[in-house]
Amino acid sequence: MPLLDFKEIPEAHKGHGKQDTFELFARDFFEMLGYRILRGPGRGADGGCDLIIEETRSGIAGTTKVKWLVSCKHKAHSGQSVSKTDEAEVRDSVESNECHGFVGFYSTLPSSGLIDKVESIASISHQFFDSSKIEQVLLSTRNGRGLAQRYFPLSYERWLAENPTKAQIFSGTNGLRCANCGEDISEGRKGIVVSWEKFRDLEDGSRERHVKDFYWCCRGECDRHLKPRFSEPEYIDKWEDIHDLRIPTIYIRWVIGLLNHIYSDYQYSPQAFEAQKEMLLELFPYVSRNLTMKEVERISVLGAIPACLGGLDYGDA
Numbered sequence: 001m002p003l004l005d006f007k008e009i010p011e012a013h014k015g016h017g018k019q020d021t022f023e024l025f026a027r028d029f030f031e032m033l034g035y036r037i038l039r040g041p042g043r044g045a046d047g048g049c050d051l052i053i054e055e056t057r058s059g060i061a062g063t064t065k066v067k068w069l070v071s072c073k074h075k076a077h078s079g080q081s082v083s084k085t086d087e088a089e090v091r092d093s094v095e096s097n098e099c100h101g102f103v104g105f106y107s108t109l110p111s112s113g114l115i116d117k118v119e120s121i122a123s124i125s126h127q128f129f130d131s132s133k134i135e136q137v138l139l140s141t142r143n144g145r146g147l148a149q150r151y152f153p154l155s156y157e158r159w160l161a162e163n164p165t166k167a168q169i170f171s172g173t174n175g176l177r178c179a180n181c182g183e184d185i186s187e188g189r190k191g192i193v194v195s196w197e198k199f200r201d202l203e204d205g206s207r208e209r210h211v212k213d214f215y216w217c218c219r220g221e222c223d224r225h226l227k228p229r230f231s232e233p234e235y236i237d238k239w240e241d242i243h244d245l246r247i248p249t250i251y252i253r254w255v256i257g258l259l260n261h262i263y264s265d266y267q268y269s270p271q272a273f274e275a276q277k278e279m280l281l282e283l284f285p286y287v288s289r290n291l292t293m294k295e296v297e298r299i300s301v302l303g304a305i306p307a308c309l310g311g312l313d314y315g316d317a
């Protein structure tokens, strides 16, 4: 199912002043991919040419420049594919503009007749970007998502609600590195946090609880490998999925649990306590939102970046 609705981009040739939007989108799209824009979108009859872009390829023998002619066709509103007759002059346009290749940039699909026709022109290279390929490129990188937000504000908002991304809050964090293999496991599903704890009933009826070690690692092999190193009589290991801790509700439950522990009879070793703080800081961007420009300014006034991010060493973790 398509995630971005290309109908959010106004239809071309309707004379309401926004007829260029799809071509402007194409320009920004190729600029984002690293192409240089040699000729941008212009109004009026284009003779089959909407954009000319340049790709720089570096190889052993130096760099070569490849010029592409981009034809933009925005047919999302009718839902029709782009046909052979829509692209009548592929070879002539490419050659008369001294380009090496042809790019079809479409908000629907190229028809099979058009694909056959372009493939049969042996003298030029070609690429097709249809709606699903464009969507895939946009949603897979941060710059792409910025572009999607600009040109597809409504469908991007819907997508984002179901696909939360890490907020840009701290710079220069280390991620959560597995205590055994060193891989960053803050994303994905294989990471766990492990806490070694002791519970003991004392003679006066109170309980002693001690958290000796706290670390994170990959579930399975790395976890098994680490166990003998931390195992001690009376201590048991408890664990939680990092994947779950990225859920805002579980995250705040953990924070409240930690506060309750501190207020009650729990004792944390310095390592276990510092590691808990590091984990909470590293996972915070997953449960929060981006800063507004006003907030960025305010923070620089307040000097409020948490002091223990990035620079400190937390022992084994």
Ligand SMILES: [Zn+2]
Pocket (backbone or CB within 6 Å): 178, 179, 180, 181, 182, 183, 217, 218, 222
């Ligand atoms: Zn590991």
